[in-house]
Amino acid sequence: MQSPDPPTPLHVQQIVKTYQQGTAKVFALDGVDQKVEPGEFVAIMGASGSGKSTLLHAMAGLIDVDEGRVKLAGQDLSQLSDAALTRFRRDNLGIVFQAYNLIPSLTAEDNIRLPAPKRMAAKLDSIVEELLDRLDMTARRHHKPGALSGGEQQRIAIARALVCNPTILLADEPTGSLDSISGTQICELLRNLVDQQGHSIVMVTHEPHVAMWADRICVLKDGTNLAELRTDGCRNPQSVAHQYQQALGGEVAV
Numbered sequence: 001m002q003s004p005d006p007p008t009p010l011h012v013q014q015i016v017k018t019y020q021q022g023t024a025k026v027f028a029l030d031g032v033d034q035k036v037e038p039g040e041f042v043a044i045m046g047a048s049g050s051g052k053s054t055l056l057h058a059m060a061g062l063i064d065v066d067e068g069r070v071k072l073a074g075q076d077l078s079q080l081s082d083a084a085l086t087r088f089r090r091d092n093l094g095i096v097f098q099a100y101n102l103i104p105s106l107t108a109e110d111n112i113r114l115p116a117p118k119r120m121a122a123k124l125d126s127i128v129e130e131l132l133d134r135l136d137m138t139a140r141r142h143h144k145p146g147a148l149s150g151g152e153q154q155r156i157a158i159a160r161a162l163v164c165n166p167t168i169l170l171a172d173e174p175t176g177s178l179d180s181i182s183g184t185q186i187c188e189l190l191r192n193l194v195d196q197q198g199h200s201i202v203m204v205t206h207e208p209h210v211a212m213w214a215d216r217i218c219v220l221k222d223g224t225n226l227a228e229l230r231t232d233g234c235r236n237p238q239s240v241a242h243q244y245q246q247a248l249g250g251e252v253a254v
């Protein structure tokens with residue numbers, strides 16, 4: 001018998017999110033759709049204020065939306081209680097931030113272990129070993145974040161995000177605090193997670209040379225889907241910048 005198809009990792013349907021700014025109501029998201037397939041790497045681009053972070057936070061269930069639905073691994077997040085949502089997020093979602101958000105007093109290895117629930121105890125050692133190896137961080141496992149470079153800290157943050165084997169990895173400007181060499185290494189690492197491990201990734205970035213590592217680029221404008229760009233695996237920042245510029249109808253530096 002054939003095994004059933006895996007559920008769609010992430011399906012965002014017509015989501016609207018407003019904020020009150022003084023007397024004005026701001027539509028941070030105004031009817032956004034997005035579907036991420038298994039093993040797909042999607043970048044979200046857009047000008048400052050276009051809604052990128054709000055979309056990522058809505059995808060992560062970190063904020064409630066006013067309208068529409070966020071389905072993660074087939075589960076409508078609005079149907080879960082707060083406690084159930086917290087558990088569901090831990091088991092199905094990995095999140096990586098620009099600022100790494102590691103606990104300074106814990107070693108690299110203990111930061112990776114942090115999100116794992118008790119029921120994983122028996123297999124946690126081997127999972128952590130494998131993550132340290134896969135992310136080339138075994139030699140640095142006993143160091144605290146303050147003794148690691150930015151790129152190394154981000155590797156540990158990615159390992160921590162993967163420790164529960166999530167359905168999807170969300171990354172908010174993961175290279176934003178890194179020099180270009182470390183940033184490229186993190187992009188290569190994310191790409192390998194998709195190509196070699198079959199992970200699904202959504203990454204917010206405003207940089208064409210980072211977005212080019214994705215399979216597909218969703219361009220937001222004023223909280224709406226403006227365009228979908230395909231990278232076709234050619235890793236060409238000029239081509240991405242050109243398509244992005246055309247979509248926005250303005251100048252974008254590479």
Ligand SMILES: Nc1ncnc2c1ncn2[C@@H]1O[C@H](COP(=O)(O)OP(=O)(O)OP(=O)(O)O)[C@@H](O)[C@H]1O
Nearest residue numbers: 019020026028046047048049050051052053054055
């Ligand atoms: N907590 C909040 N309260 C009020 N307004 C908010 C809040 N968060 C976001 N906004 C507004 O929603 C809109 C979208 O913001 P968002 O941070 O999602 O944009 P962005 O594309 O991520 O921007 P940037 O690239 O500058 O980070 C902006 O107009 C912003 O001012």
